Amino acid sequence: MYKKLAIATLLYSADYLPGVFALGYQLNKLLKEASKKDSIETCLIVTTPLFNDTLSDLAKNILNSIYTKIVLVNPLAFQNESIQRNSNNLALLGRPELSFALIKARLWELTQFEQVLYLDSDTLPLNKEFLRLFDIMSKQTKSQVGAVADIGWPDMFNSGVMMLIPDADTASVLQNYIIENTSIDGSDQGTLNQFFNQHCCTDELLKETFPREWVQLSFIYNVTIPNLGYQSSPALNYFKSTIKLIHFIGKHKPWSLWSQKNFTKTESHNKWNEIYEEFKEEHELEDGISKLDTDSSIETEPVRPISPVEVSQSNEPAPNQKVEVLSTQEENMGNQDSEPVIEPVPLDFTKWLTTFVNKDYPTNQSRKKGYESPKENGDGANNNDSNPNQENPSNHIQKAVLSCNQVSNRDIKDEQENVEVTSCEAANIPKPEQKSSIDNIQESSAFKNHANAQPTNKNDYYSEENSNDTGFSPLNSEQKGPPNDMQKPNGSEDHLPGDEEPHALIDENIQYLEKEKEGYEEFLPDVYETNTTNHEEDEFFDDSVEGVNQGGITSSVATDTQKKAKPTEGQESKPQQEMPNFKFDWEDTDYLSKVERCFPDDIFEYAVE
Ligand SMILES: O=c1ccn([C@@H]2O[C@H](COP(=O)(O)OP(=O)(O)O[C@H]3O[C@H](CO)[C@@H](O)[C@H](O)[C@H]3O)[C@@H](O)[C@H]2O)c(=O)[nH]1
Numbered sequence: 140m141y142k143k144l145a146i147a148t149l150l151y152s153a154d155y156l157p158g159v160f161a162l163g164y165q166l167n168k169l170l171k172e173a174s175k176k177d178s179i180e181t182c183l184i185v186t187t188p189l190f191n192d193t194l195s196d197l198a199k200n201i202l203n204s205i206y207t208k209i210v211l212v213n214p215l216a217f218q219n220e221s222i223q224r225n226s227n228n229l230a231l232l233g234r235p236e237l238s239f240a241l242i243k244a245r246l247w248e249l250t251q252f253e254q255v256l257y258l259d260s261d262t263l264p265l266n267k268e269f270l271r272l273f274d275i276m277s278k279q280t281k282s283q284v285g286a287v288a289d290i291g292w293p294d295m296f297n298s299g300v301m302m303l304i305p306d307a308d309t310a311s312v313l314q315n316y317i318i319e320n321t322s323i324d325g326s327d328q329g330t331l332n333q334f335f336n337q338h339c340c341t342d343e344l345l346k347e348t349f350p351r352e353w354v355q356l357s358f359i360y361n362v363t364i365p366n367l368g369y370q371s372s373p374a375l376n377y378f379k380s381t382i383k384l385i386h387f388i389g390k391h392k393p394w395s396l397w398s399q400k401n402f403t404k405t406e407s408h409n410k411w412n413e414i415y416e417e418f419k420e421e422h423e424l425e426d427g428i429s430k431l432d433t434d435s436s437i438e439t440e441p442v443r444p445i446s447p448v449e450v451s452q453s454n455e456p457a458p459n460q461k462v463e464v465l466s467t468q469e470e471n472m473g474n475q476d477s478e479p480v481i482e483p484v485p486l487d488f489t490k491w492l493t494t495f496v497n498k499d500y501p502t503n504q505s506r507k508k509g510y511e512s513p514k515e516n517g518d519g520a521n522n523n524d525s526n527p528n529q530e531n532p533s534n535h536i537q538k539a540v541l542s543c544n545q546v547s548n549r550d551i552k553d554e555q556e557n558v559e560v561t562s563c564e565a566a567n568i569p570k571p572e573q574k575s576s577i578d579n580i581q582e583s584s585a586f587k588n589h590a591n592a593q594p595t596n597k598n599d600y601y602s603e604e605n606s607n608d609t610g611f612s613p614l615n616s617e618q619k620g621p622p623n624d625m626q627k628p629n630g631s632e633d634h635l636p637g638d639e640e641p642h643a644l645i646d647e648n649i650q651y652l653e654k655e656k657e658g659y660e661e662f663l664p665d666v667y668e669t670n671t672t673n674h675e676e677d678e679f680f681d682d683s684v685e686g687v688n689q690g691g692i693t694s695s696v697a698t699d700t701q702k703k704a705k706p707t708e709g710q711e712s713k714p715q716q717e718m719p720n721f722k723f724d725w726e727d728t729d730y731l732s733k734v735e736r737c738f739p740d741d742i743f744e745y746a747v748e
């Protein structure tokens with residue numbers, strides 16, 4: 140009797156679609172190669188409003204064709220409160236968009252599967268060997284999670300690759316745990332570690348009876364990039380041939396313009412681009428999407444999106460499609476990338492994304508045109524007037540955001556074609572042989588148990604330094620706003636997920652993700668206004684500041700990176716003194732006089748002078 144197995148990934152904002160596409164495409168390829176296509180489902184967990192209201196039919200068709208099951212999920216109960224509670228710790232990561240990643244807790248509700256391999260959408264399995272995880276974890280129990288040590292704090296696991304056993308009780312206890320506890324990192328990784336990982340139990344007595352267990356998997360199943368560790372370069376050489384999966388952690392994903400400009404020569408990013416190109420070819424997306432030449436036409440030429448009609452006409456309608464839904468309400472967003480582009484860029488993400496976002500959606504909403512500089516609002520006042528209903532999830536988030544649909548709205552405002560999506564059932568699948576099932580899962584009702592014997596929260600060791608290492612934040616000026624469906628959940632403490640009313644798809648309830656301007660510029664070249672740009676960002680693109688110590692601000696690092704660290708394949712062989720020197724704000728001390736950071740490729744190295 141075979142187990143019902145699945146590989147699942149997550150999508151709660153449209154800007155991660157490229158990752159979801161490339162991953163889904165690669166999964167299909169490798170499952171086919173391993174002759175496991177019939178025995179392992181590929182499952183996309185996607186937030187309900189994003190799927191129903193934001194994504195275009197084309198995007199849905201493609202998703203349907205590359206994932207066998209699409210599960211619509213709604214926010215966790217008390218999402219808003221959780222985000223609020225976690226905001227301080229999340230601020231240490233500088234990744235406000237991850238406030239919503241706690242929705243990964245819903246993975247344990249996928250009880251139609253006996254075992255699930257969860258993969259972040261920024262992961263890329265390199266070969267079919269990654270499927271060995273199902274063998275390695277064949278005796279897994281529901282109280283265990285299989286995962287790889289996180290490079291930032293190796294006593295914790297990275298939650299981007301996890302083997303898990305879906306289980307209603309575990310899901311219930313976990314969701315209550317989320318309600319009652321603060322996450323170490325403000326997001327899912329902290330909470331999942333606190334919940335499953337015995338090493339996170341700081342009380343020695345409780346540790347002995349810790350009810351759950353992290354089973355540590357080999358790093359080769361989740362090689363996070365960039366890897367800042369001392370041993371990373373030689374180890375990478377040594378273990379290279381054994382690597383099964385790579386994971387692009389941090390703010391800059393391989394499909395982002397920043398990465399496309401800075402990481403084009405690295406092997407891992409080349410690999411991702413290669414898979415993405417194959418994906419495009421298979422789906423005949425070559426024309427009109429993500430084909431960008433270098434000239435000024437970038438900003439002036441109208442987008443020629445591939446119409447959903449073109450796709451659906453050439454494909455069979457999907458038989459027996461159904462949707463799984465897990466609960467209440469949630470966010471969506473569509474964002475775009477780009478910036479004042481002067482170099483060839485493989486992906487024109489703005490054009491690309493507007494093709495995949497429902498044309499109707501942004502035009503129905505009022506949204507803000509400018510952005511607030513995060514530095515101008517140090518008190519955390521809510522300037523987010525495009526989100527009048529938003530319940531001040533965190534000051535950090537509030538001040539760091541910008542209405543994300545501006546560009547898509549702008550780019551598509553003249554388009555006559557409106558894609559009306561009224562139900563998931565209407566979606567077609569492009570390839571008849573690849574049938575996706577979209578199901579509604581009713582949320583399990585018993586969420587009343589409380590987690591016991593949990594460690595107390597220790598937030599102090601997740602310092603900014605650590606977050607830099609883990610999240611690659613020193614080089615990253617991007618800031619993404621969280622999905623902003625952060626309205627107060629219906630109910631009070633005793634309102635449990637099972638009691639929630641079914642999610643209603645009402646436009647007014649859908650708010651817009653906003654993005655901090657600093658990072659958002661990557662996505663929004665044509666709304667980039669220099670007079671509202673903070674000084675640091677000007678410097679980001681300004682050659683004249685090369686070599687100038689910016690006083691330890693993040694953008695100074697980014698400036699150095701942009702101009703000096705154009706990584707090339709042969710860079711490793713250069714003498715150390717020719718390497719670019721990166722200074723992080725936390726290094727702006729005596730330490731800096733002794734230590735030089737180099738950025739030979741996409742990996743940092745230390746060199747003591
Ligand atoms: O705006 C977003 C952000 C995230 N995701 C999804 O959530 C996943 C996690 O976010 P990601 O950007 O991949 O996080 P990492 O940079 O990998 O950061 C680390 O920290 C996160 C927060 O704890 C964990 O979720 C990750 O697994 C862990 O690797 C993504 O892959 C996506 O599947 C979205 O759909 N939209």
Ligand SMILES: [Mn+2]
Pocket residue numbers: 259260261262299386387388389
């Ligand atoms: Mn990730």
